[in-house]
Amino acid sequence: xxxTFKLTPSGDSRKAHFTIPYAEVLNExxxxxxxxxSGPHLIVAGAGTGKTRTLVYRVAYLVESGVPPENILLLxxxxxxxxxxxxxxxxxxxxxxxxxxxxxxxxxxxxxxxRYAPVIGFPNGFSILDATDAADVxxxxxxxxxxxxxxxxxxxxxxxxxxxxxxxNRGTPLRDLLExxxxxxxxxxxxxxxxxxxxxxxxRRHGLMDYDDLLRRTIELFENHxxxxxxVAAGLRQVLVDEYQDTNAMQARLVRFxxxxxxxxxxxxxxxxxxxxFRGADFRNIxxxxxxxxxxxxxxxxxxxxxxxxxxxxxxxxxxxAHRKYDKxxxxxxxxxxxxxxxxxxxxxxxxxxxxxxMLHLREEGMPLDEMAVLxxxxxxxxxxxxxxxRRGIPFVKYGGLKLSEAAHVKDVAAYLxxxxxxxxxxxxxxxxxxxxxxxxKTAADVIEIVTAQSDDALSDATAQSFPPRxxxxxGRLFRLFKTLTADGLHLGRQLEAILDHYDPILxxxxxxxxxxxxxxxxxLAGMASAYANRADFLAALALDPIELTALDAxxxxxxxxxxxxxxxxxAKGLEFDAVFLIRxxxxxxxxxxxxxxxxxxxxxxxxxxVALTRARTQLFISYPIIQHRRFSGDYLADPSxxxxxxxxTILEPxxxxxxxxxxxxxxxxxxx
DNA sequence: AGAAGGTCGTTTTTT
DNA sequence: ACGACCTTCT
Numbered sequence: 110x111x112x113t114f115k116l117t118p119s120g121d122s123r124k125a126h127f128t129i130p131y132a133e134v135l136n137e138x139x140x141x142x143x144x145x146x147s148g149p150h151l152i153v154a155g156a157g158t159g160k161t162r163t164l165v166y167r168v169a170y171l172v173e174s175g176v177p178p179e180n181i182l183l184l185x186x187x188x189x190x191x192x193x194x195x196x197x198x199x200x201x202x203x204x205x206x207x208x209x210x211x212x213x214x215x216x217x218x219x220x221x222x223x224r225y226a227p228v229i230g231f232p233n234g235f236s237i238l239d240a241t242d243a244a245d246v247x248x249x250x251x252x253x254x255x256x257x258x259x260x261x262x263x264x265x266x267x268x269x270x271x272x273x274x275x276x277x278n279r280g281t282p283l284r285d286l287l288e289x290x291x292x293x294x295x296x297x298x299x300x301x302x303x304x305x306x307x308x309x310x311x312x313r314r315h316g317l318m319d320y321d322d323l324l325r326r327t328i329e330l331f332e333n334h335x336x337x338x339x340x341v342a343a344g345l346r347q348v349l350v351d352e353y354q355d356t357n358a359m360q361a362r363l364v365r366f367x368x369x370x371x372x373x374x375x376x377x378x379x380x381x382x383x384x385x386x387f388r389g390a391d392f393r394n395i396x397x398x399x400x401x402x403x404x405x406x407x408x409x410x411x412x413x414x415x416x417x418x419x420x421x422x423x424x425x426x427x428x429x430x431a432h433r434k435y436d437k438x439x440x441x442x443x444x445x446x447x448x449x450x451x452x453x454x455x456x457x458x459x460x461x462x463x464x465x466x467x468m469l470h471l472r473e474e475g476m477p478l479d480e481m482a483v484l485x486x487x488x489x490x491x492x493x494x495x496x497x498x499x500r501r502g503i504p505f506v507k508y509g510g511l512k513l514s515e516a517a518h519v520k521d522v523a524a525y526l527x528x529x530x531x532x533x534x535x536x537x538x539x540x541x542x543x544x545x546x547x548x549x550x551k552t553a554a555d556v557i558e559i560v561t562a563q564s565d566d567a568l569s570d571a572t573a574q575s576f577p578p579r580x581x582x583x584x585g586r587l588f589r590l591f592k593t594l595t596a597d598g599l600h601l602g603r604q605l606e607a608i609l610d611h612y613d614p615i616l617x618x619x620x621x622x623x624x625x626x627x628x629x630x631x632x633x634l635a636g637m638a639s640a641y642a643n644r645a646d647f648l649a650a651l652a653l654d655p656i657e658l659t660a661l662d663a664x665x666x667x668x669x670x671x672x673x674x675x676x677x678x679x680x681a682k683g684l685e686f687d688a689v690f691l692i693r694x695x696x697x698x699x700x701x702x703x704x705x706x707x708x709x710x711x712x713x714x715x716x717x718x719x720v721a722l723t724r725a726r727t728q729l730f731i732s733y734p735i736i737q738h739r740r741f742s743g744d745y746l747a748d749p750s751x752x753x754x755x756x757x758x759t760i761l762e763p764x765x766x767x768x769x770x771x772x773x774x775x776x777x778x779x780x781x782x
Numbered sequence: 783a784g785a786a787g788g789t790c791g792t793t794t795t796t797t
Numbered sequence: 798a799c800g801a802c803c804t805t806c807t
Contacts, residue, residue, distance in 0.1 A: 489793070698794095
C-alpha cells in the first residue's frame with residue numbers, strides 16, 4: 110500500500126462560510142453526525158430518526174466545508190434513493206451538490222469496470238446479465254454437459270443461479286452452502302464445480318458480467334492492480350454509505366478499498382432493519398465496522414420524529430419478541446395518537462374492501478391519497494386489492510412487482526441493442542435468433558457459434574451466407590437491422606424505431622391477445638431511451654434501475670390526484686406515509702413459509718414486520734383474511750401471524766368489521782363509540 | 783432431428 | 798402468467 114501524507118485544511122478553508130444554519134435545523138445528535146470531522150464514523154440510527162435528512166445535510170456540510178462535490182461518493186440502496194437525496198442536498202445549496210457521485214454499489218462499480226475492463230480481460234462494452242439471463246446461460250451449459258440426463262434430480266437453472274450467487278454474496282464455500290441449504294444436491298458437488306467453471310469461461314469468452322461480477326471483478330481489479338485502486342480511492346475524499354446493515358461482505362470490502370487513501374467514511378444503518386439476508390447481507394457487518402476501521406467514532410440518532418407513540422409502542426413490542434435482543438426502544442415526541450388496529454376479514458375480498466373503503470374515508474378527512482401505503486410480503490399479495498382499487502377508481506402505483514425490464518417484450522427489444530453494443534453477447538443473440546421462425550435452441554446455438562467465431566467483421570454478408578438455407582432470408586434481415594443500429598451517429602431514438610419496425614410483426618404474432626398493451630410499453634421505452642446519451646447508458650439503466658410497470662401507467666394517466674402506493678415491504682425501505690395498511694399478516698406469508706424452520710430467518714421476517722410498522726406516521730392498520738382462497742388446494746382456514754397474535758389490546762386494538770346485509774358489504778366506522 | 787404447440791403445476795424478498 | 802415437460806408436426 111502506498112504511503113500517505115495528510116494535508117490539513119489551510120486557514121482559509123477552515124473559516125468556510127456556511128449558508129445553512131445547521132445548529133438551528135438539526136437536533137443535537139443530528140448536528141454532531143452532520144458536522145463530524147475526518148476519519149471513519151458509524152451512525153446507528155433507529156427508524157424515523159432522520160437518517161436520510163442527516164445524510165443529506167452532511168453532504169451539504171462537506172461541500173460547504175470545501176470538499177469538491179466530485180470527490181464525494183454517496184452509496185445508497187437504489188439509484189432512486191441516491192437521486193432523491195442528492196436533489197435535496199442540491200436544493201439546500203443552490204445546485205452545488207449535483208456533481209456529487211451517487212448510486213448503488215453495482216452502478217458505481219460498473220463505472221469503474223467500464224473504464225478498466227480490458228485490464229482484467231473484458232471488453233469495455235461488456236454486457237450485463239440479470240438473474241434471468243444468468244440462469245439461461247447456466248441452462249445451456251447444463252444441457253451441454255448432459256446434466257439434464259442424470260439419474261438423480263439435478264438442480265434446475267434458477268436454483269443453479271441462486272446457488273452460485275450465494276457463494277459469492279455470502280462468501281461461503283460451495284461445500285458449506287450445499288450442506289447447509291441444499292443437502293439433496295450434495296452428491297453433485299463435483300458436477301456443480303465443473304458447471305461453475307464453465308460459466309466463468311463462457312462469460313469471459315462472450316464479454317458478459319452478471320450482477321455479482323460487477324462487485325467481485327471490481328474487487329479483483331483493486332487487488333491485482335494497486336495503481337488502479339490508488340487512483341480511484343484518491344478521488345474519493347469522502348465516502349458515505351446508507352443502509353449499511355444491508356451490505357454484504359463484498360460490499361463491506363469495497364467500502365474499505367474506496368476509503369483506503371483518505372479514510373473518511375460515514376456509514377449509516379440500523380441493525381433492526383436488516384432485511385436482505387437472502388442476498389448475503391449480514392447485520393453483524395454493522396458491528397464489524399469499527400473493527401475494519403480503527404478509530405471509528407460511533408454516533409447515535411434516537412429521537413423519532415416520524416411516528417406517534419402508540420405506533421412505536423407496537424413496533425417496540427414486536428421487536429422485543431425477536432430471538433436476538435436489540436437494545437432499542439424508540440420514543441416519539443408525539444405522545445398522542447390512535448392505537449394501531451388489527452382487522453380480521455373473512456377473506457381476501459373483504460380485506461381488500463376494507464382497505465379501499467378506509468382509504469376513501471381517510472381521504473374525506475383530508476389525507477392525500479399519496480400519503481397512504483399498502484404494504485405486503487410478496488408482490489402477488491396485492492392482486493385482489495388491485496382489482497378492488499380499479500373497481501372504485503382509486504389510482505395506485507405499485508413498487509416491487511414485476512419490473513418493466515423483466516417483461517419478455519422489453520427484454521427482446523433490449524437484446525437487439527445488446528447485440529449492437531457487443532456482438533459477442535451470446536445471450537442476446539440467442540434471444541433475437543429464437544424470435545425468427547424455424548429457429549429453436551439448436552439452430553440458435555449453431556448460428557451463435559458461427560458469429561462469435563468471426564474475429565473481425567462478425568456481421569458480414571459472408572457470415573450470413575453460411576447459415577442453414579431455411580433461415581438465410583430472415584437472418585439476412587436481422588443482420589441488416591444490426592448494420593443500421595451500428596451505423597455511425599444514429600440517435601438512440603432512431604435505433605429504437607428501427608428495432609420496433611423489425612419487432613412489431615414478431616410481437617403481434619407472439620402475443621396476439623395483448624399486443625396493444627405490450628406495444629404501448631415499448632412506446633414508453635422508446636420515449637425513455639431518448640433521455641440517454643448512448644446505448645450503453647440506456648442498457649445499464651435498464652439492467653440496474655428497476656422501472657416498475659405500474660409506475661409507468663400512473664405517469665400516463667395524467668391524473669390530478671397523486672396515487673396511493675402499493676409496495677412490498679422490501680421496496681418500501683426508507684419511505685414513510687401518514688397511513689400504512691399492512692395486509693396478509695398470516696402465518697406462511699409473514700413470516701414466510703420458507704422461514705419457519707430457522708430461528709435466524711424467522712428473526713429476519715420479524716424485522717421485516719418492524720420495517721413495515723415504522724413506515725407509518727399517524728395511522729396503522731394490520732389486516733388478514735381468515736379464509737384464504739388458493740387456486741390449487743382450495744379454501745382453507747389461515748392462522749394470523751405469530752408476530753401479531755397475543756398482543757395486548759392496549760397496544761393493538763381489534764377492529765370489528767360490520768357488514769350490512771345482504772350485500773354489498775358495508776363497513777363500520779373506525780371508532781363505533 | 784429439431785421446432786412448435788399444448789398441458790400441467792406453481793409462485794419471496796432485489797441489485 | 799410463466800416455466801417445465803410432453804406430444805405432435807415439419
